[in-house]
Amino acid sequence: MSDLNPPVAARKPIERSHHGDVFVDDYEWLRDKSDAEVLDYLRAENTYTESRTAHLESLREAIFKEISERTLQTDLSVPARRGSYWYYSRTVEGRQYAISCRVKVDGDQPPATDGDIPGEEVLLDGNELAGDSEFFALGTVDVSPDGRLLAYSVDLTGDERFTLRIKDLATGELLADELPEVHYGSAWSADGSTIFYTKVDDAWRPYQVWRHTLGTDGDVLVMEETDERFWVGVDLTRNEKALQISLGSKLTSEVWLLDAAHPDGEPVVVAPRREGVEYDVEHAGDQLLIVHNADAPNFSLATAPLDAPGDWTTLLEGDTSSRLLGVDAFADHVILYRRRDALTELAIMRRAGDAGSFGSPEVLTFDEPIYTVSPGRNDEWHDTRYRFGYTSLVTPGSTYDVDLATGERRLLKQQPVLGGVDLSGYTQYREWATAADGTRVPISLVARKDVAKDGNAPVVLYGYGSYESSMDPWFSIPRLSLLDRGVVFAIAHIRGGGELGRHWYDNGKMLTKRNTFTDFVAAAEHLVEASWSRPERIVAQGGSAGGLLMGAVANLAPQAFGGVVAEVPFVDALTTILDPSLPLTVIEWEEWGNPLEDPEVYAYMKSYSPYENVTAQQYPRILAITSLNDTRVFYVEPAKWVAKLRATAAGDVDVLLKTEMEAGHGGRSGRYDAWREIAFTLAWELDTLKLATS
Structure with missing residues (x-):
């Protein structure tokens, strides 16, 4: 460990006054990234973070090597037909970016993805466009x-x-x-x-x-x-x-x-x-299909004539057991995309004999208890097959075509996992935590089969819980570097997301937003009560609005976690939502409420916004990662948060800020740069979990 002292941000108090409440903000001056003092401070934080994590360099390199060796670096996506061409993308070992390609259609099936494709045309080479x-x-x-x-x-x-x-x-x-x-x-x-x-x-x-x-x-x-x-x-x-x-x-x-x-x-x-x-429109050739919530919170499906698009006739009524997410219309069929029992679902509706009518939905079923199925790329109006994607916590991303006449499925490609990885050595679980109000909160977990449920397993607990966005189970090659070292990876499907339908979202937004945070704490407590782990062996992780979650639970229940990773975190939420001149603010009022006009919303947001609620308590280790050019969550939010944590928290303050000086909301853009960024985070997590050996 380095003896380098952490940077100390200057205090330059600015008063913010709303609804009779005065808040003194010592670090708002960090917002001006054209100010040399601000840039110097961010660079000093990066230098401190580099010094404090220098002992992890060999581990980071080991993880980067694991990701690289397990990834088929020269590869191509499954070609998708549009008109007279199959379209796909290539990656080439040693190159950061994908290459977009196409080839003329010759036959009914897409070209094989395991070698060169004769007649290939390169549309765009991202590496050439990126230059230096x-x-x-x-x-x-x-x-x-x-x-x-x-x-x-x-x-x-x-x-x-x-x-x-x-x-x-x-x-x-x-x-x-x-x-x-x-x-x-x-x-x-x-x-x-x-x-x-x-x-x-x-x-x-x-x-x-x-x-x-x-x-x-x-x-x-x-x-x-x-x-x-x-x-x-x-x-x-x-x-x-x-x-x-x-x-x-x-x-x-x-x-x-x-x-x-x-x-x-x-x-x-x-x-x-x-x-x-809310409604979405799908052009079905002879009519329109409308997915809407005018008469059902979980959305219904209606039809409308082309010459009278506002005249809706119900085709499928909304219900409480499933959330209709969307439809894909084709010449001879319609595919429903739904959510049921915290899982996604696809169902086929075939054209019936009468013009404009459809048969009953035929659900595609799968064997795994936890999985994610989703629409693939389907550009052809007259296609007789439907492309979909499938994955789980233990099944790599897979692309299928289903023949709509016979129901036969054809696996076109599964994401290769190299390096001798035996995927049968991992297993997944679904458990349920109980929130303080009695709500059951699903948790998806994946681990090596030999990890004992003895109350000592190290855990990374991931969460998001906003915008009705669902954190459905997905496979990850980088995650294997955690699992192979004995870590359990868990996803808390907390309110504010959409995993259990529209009500799940409605009960985690606006004036019920705190449910998102208490659900996550309940999930962490369940992992202890169910003999998976103990608090100091749990690292919480989330990004963007999930970064707000991280800041909130660090204030609410610091004793429940040994570490927190907050990526591009929305931790100064109230300041942002009070300023309509900032990107996204006015749009966001329907998610969080309008604290500028509503004193109840102001008071409620102030009660959970991470920056305002930093106190003189002992916090777990914290790693905050941000990007200087992020237009969605400004770098200033984690910069202010970290400065306040350093100045306020009790005891040993182990807080790091890492700012990518050339990146956006999603971090570094090149795949090798992104892998190194991931390796940095994973190494920090393993260090926090006392597993930092290469």
Whole structure:
């Protein structure tokens, strides 16, 4: 261990006053990343973190080597058909980024993924586009319906603002068209003459849809959303009949359709927005399918005529046992994507004899007790097979096609795991914790089969619990480096997520947000009561809104954990949600409440916001990881939090801050850089669990 003293941030008090409450913020000055003093402080924190973790260098290298040797580095994805081509991506050993490719269709089945593919065309090489940049990300990779042109957008800083270019795939030349400052996604007109894209406002909210006709200047504004709660997006429907403009807040939706054959026409609204009504639209050729919550919290499925899109007729009524997440429509069938019993589900509805009618849902079943099944890439309107993904805590990510006529499944590819790993040596469990109010909270666990349930197992407990986002079980090669050293990895499926339906989300947001935190503590306590572990052998981990969770439980129950990893953590939540000029704030009011106008929301958020609630108590070890260019959770939040922990916490304060100076919300962009970042975190966790040997 290093004897280097931790950095001490200067105190520069600023008063914040709302609803008669005055809060003195000593570290808000750290928000200005153009200030040399701020950058010097962040660099000093990095130097301190490097020094304090220098003894883990050999372990980090060992883990990085394990990840590298277990990963098939020269590989390709399963080709997906669209029109006359199979599309896929390649990775090449030694290169950071993927290469997008395609090959002409020759036969009914996709080409094999275990070697070279004759006739391959390279669409984009991410390594060439990245050049010497420290960061690289693509915002869209979108081939025109006729396969002639490729629209792609690039971000080289991590601020999620992209420059869109058009490539002629016949010649390989770039067209003169260049569109700066665009957002994620794009959509082509049916004839490929026009590209639609979105732009963001100063608060990073995508609020405008623009139309660009190739070879012209003076793009046309198609739609602008003035309500600061709403985002906009644009896409081309699977059957290429309509451009779909989606507007949505956390609670309310509105969808407009534009004839893809007439891109200069006027969009038509499907149904005007109604406060609290969410709906998605799927173009089913002869009708529209509408997934909505107008009459059921867990969403119903309705049909609507193309010429009267607001006239909805119920096809499937919503129920309390399953949450309808979405539908995929094709010429001869519809696939339902649902959630039931804290697991995901796919079901087939075939076209019936009568025009516009469908048969009953036929559920795809699986043998494992815990798993995740999800829609794959399905671009072909007339396809007779459906592509889906499958994984579990012990089953690597797998891609299947199911023949819709026979029900036969074909495994196209399973993520290779090299290095002599025997996957039969691991097992998974589902257990249930009981929260203080009696609610049963599911926990998914994975461990080596020989790990004893003797109250001494080291555990990494992961959680998120916001935005109705579900942390469904997934397989991870890097996680094997924990499991092989005897660690149990557990996921707490806490309220605020969507694992058990809409009510699970509703009971973990706004003025019930504290349920998210107490559920996580209950999960940690269950692991002790069920003889898995003891508190000092449990490391909690979460990122973004899950980082808020980490900060909150560190304040609420520091005795329940031996360590906490908070990645890009939303730990200064109240300050952020009070400032409508900051990115995402107004949009977020429907998730957290509006503390600017509502004193009850202000008081409630202040009661749990991690930064305001740091006290003179003993905290577990804490590692906070952030990115200087993150536009979603600013680096200043963990920087302030760490500074306050150092100044306030009692006893030995073991808190580290690591700031990626060239990265965005998702961390480093290159896969090898990302593996090293993961290895850093895993080594710290193993050190905290007293397992830090290479």
